[in-house]
Amino acid sequence: MSKAPFLSGAGLCLLLCHGTFAQQTSSDGLIPSDRADSIFQHFETHRLEISPEVSLVLDSLLERSIQTNDSCRLPRIRSWRAHGYYARGQLDSAMFELDLGQRAYRPGCDSLHYMSLQANLSSTLLELGEFERVVTVTETVLARWNDEWARSSSRNALLTNRAIAKAYMG
Numbered sequence: 576m577s578k579a580p581f582l583s584g585a586g587l588c589l590l591l592c593h594g595t596f597a598q599q600t601s602s603d604g605l606i607p608s609d610r611a612d613s614i615f616q617h618f619e620t621h622r623l624e625i626s627p628e629v630s631l632v633l634d635s636l637l638e639r640s641i642q643t644n645d646s647c648r649l650p651r652i653r654s655w656r657a658h659g660y661y662a663r664g665q666l667d668s669a670m671f672e673l674d675l676g677q678r679a680y681r682p683g684c685d686s687l688h689y690m691s692l693q694a695n696l697s698s699t700l701l702e703l704g705e706f707e708r709v710v711t712v713t714e715t716v717l718a719r720w721n722d723e724w725a726r727s728s729s730r731n732a733l734l735t736n737r738a739i740a741k742a743y744m745g
Contacts, residue, residue, distance in 0.1 A: 657670075
């Protein structure tokens, strides 16, 4: 762990932002599409940091996805935001984001985005002590897991959360 964890978040913002978002917006007031694509891909392939800077980046991605009706990225962005709320102990906000993400998900979008939502839901429910619901969510989702998909942190979280919930239930 870094002795100055705030610097890693600031470094990420410097890496991704290249100045303020006001300087990097298009004529519609949103971050440019290519910039949003680059940031989204970065978050897909790197562990998401929990920092105020990353929250601002996610806010900008969310705004772009809402304004451009990008229904396939919206659930994934909501899942990332929910993870941030969960990590900061704001479980009500995490549940709200997860609900919005599930409502936004559409058939034909990346199923792993849906699985990410479910993994974050199971983590939040586990933190709330809702062990029976954790088992129900995880078993339902794991039964739908396609073995052709690459292994992911979502699958690991689902398996781990199910095991922890079952252990608490005895």
